[in-house]
Amino acid sequence: MKAARLTAWARTMIPGMAKIPAVRLGIDLGGTKIHCLVIDRKGRVLGTSRASTKASRGYAAVVERIAEVAHEAMDDAGIRRRDLKAVGIGAPGMIDPAGGVIQLAPNLGWRSKPLADDLGDELDLPVVLGNDVNFGALGEATYGGSRKAASSFAVFVGTGLGGGLVVGGRVVNGSHGFGGEIGHIPAPFGQARCGCGRCGCLETTASRTGLVRLVRQAAAAGRRCLLPTGEVRSGHLVKAYDAGCPATRAALAEMLAALGWGLATVGNVVDPEVFVIGGGVAEAFGKRLLAPLARAMTADAVLYQRHRPALRLAELGDDAVAIGAAVASGEA
């Protein structure tokens, strides 16, 4: 007889279209801007709205502002509040998704804010709160670079390094909201001070900040360097790289070795089907990153020498968090 298969993952995959609400609204709350989207069942954007956060005006004013932006996005999409089952919002910092509370958000200057309840009162709708990076991963896993994968891990390489794990269509937030925090893995690449206070976290190397530090170190050690001094954006790094800048090329190789080590480590713990690479650095460098990252992962994980997760670029750009928040609202 035919043996049974362990199809737990398949069974818990993204629910059938019939269960997905016709329209969903998601909000990306950042330190400087609020970005809101309304999407349909296929993830197509029906309406958007944006505003600056103006966090300095205080928590209550920001909550009101978020509600206004949400109503503007509904208007833009031609829907009404009663068309929505719930609203999703991704926020930076330490989040307690189960309690709907922002525990600590240094970008916003907030501590212990019950945002899900407060925004829910303002909108008269249930609100699903989550970590912004985790919602970005959920967005990519549902409609972006890792869509259709049974499990995926997304990394976002920007000023810092964020990550999110999605298994069976659901974010693994973890029991303290720390799921996917790959940036703070204690890594063996030197002891640079991290924003979190610890030394040597992976994001001190595997981020734009780390990359620039490595370029400056290579230049100080005598490598020719084409990168301008002063503030460096991802575009500057790509330009120097493409011009053959020896310091930037050496630094990128080192940065990708560290990131590849991180992916190998995550791979050994959860073995996702797909790794998705996003964030400003990944958007700027694009496909240039994929082959060196794959080599670094393979070197660091013997298990992957024959079988390796797919490496894909993120596809949703700045919309990933709001789209993921909208997806999460559909499961409220």
Add this chain to the structure above:
Amino acid sequence: MKAARLTAWARTMIPGMAKIPAVRLGIDLGGTKIHCLVIDRKGRVLGTSRASTKASRGYAAVVERIAEVAHEAMDDAGIRRRDLKAVGIGAPGMIDPAGGVIQLAPNLGWRSKPLADDLGDELDLPVVLGNDVNFGALGEATYGGSRKAASSFAVFVGTGLGGGLVVGGRVVNGSHGFGGEIGHIPAPFGQARCGCGRCGCLETTASRTGLVRLVRQAAAAGRRCLLPTGEVRSGHLVKAYDAGCPATRAALAEMLAALGWGLATVGNVVDPEVFVIGGGVAEAFGKRLLAPLARAMTADAVLYQRHRPALRLAELGDDAVAIGAAVASGEA
């Protein structure tokens, strides 16, 4: 109004008692022994059977032997084949749970064996095949040290270091069956050669093998050592430790620092509610391990300085794998 909560985990928790079959049968297939159990809905053992594997007789003979052992356990429990919905079996090595295939099991000398189909034919029942360590983690998460936790990571510290991740009552096997392979995380604790062929895997330090190596190194470096020469079992290590052996005490501290680093790393990726520590070394040292491990985890993960997963000892001992296999059979 009351805001919605992200209760995805709670919703996917261990299914209600009503859905669990009245009796389930699980098998732990090892290189030297086959261990089979029948359990009831509460995880109580109703019947058991054991036999030596005799892998040298070849694959077909072992499959027949497993079927015999399963029938003996049914007899011992006073049940019949038709009382079972399916059978679960945990095996060592690289497993493809979805395909029901043992890809590579060096302990058994097997490669590409469709054990789920073959044992299914022999027993005339569906067979759920999984990695033994992952099933051990599932057993502990259902009826052992991490029961009732929404998510847990189990580590088994013995000759090597194995691990298994359980989220919402389900094993995260990963897309290539490498989920939970904490032993092969590329770790920063020296470059000892691992059984997998790579150098520096975490299990070269965080295991009994690693512990004994560290004791010998400490002795060679001049520390007084009470550990006998020759083959060392976990009991010898505990005896030396309790007698105040300086080399063993220093080595255990170093080994636990490495294991704590590993748990901090897993914690940053999946943030489980509970870590369960099992295996021969953990059974021998018991509670002596917990405080130093907790300290090492906290030192390595800034995120855990205020909130930390619970650390618990495994409770099912040698039955964990068979019990986990029985649990998995209930989801076939």
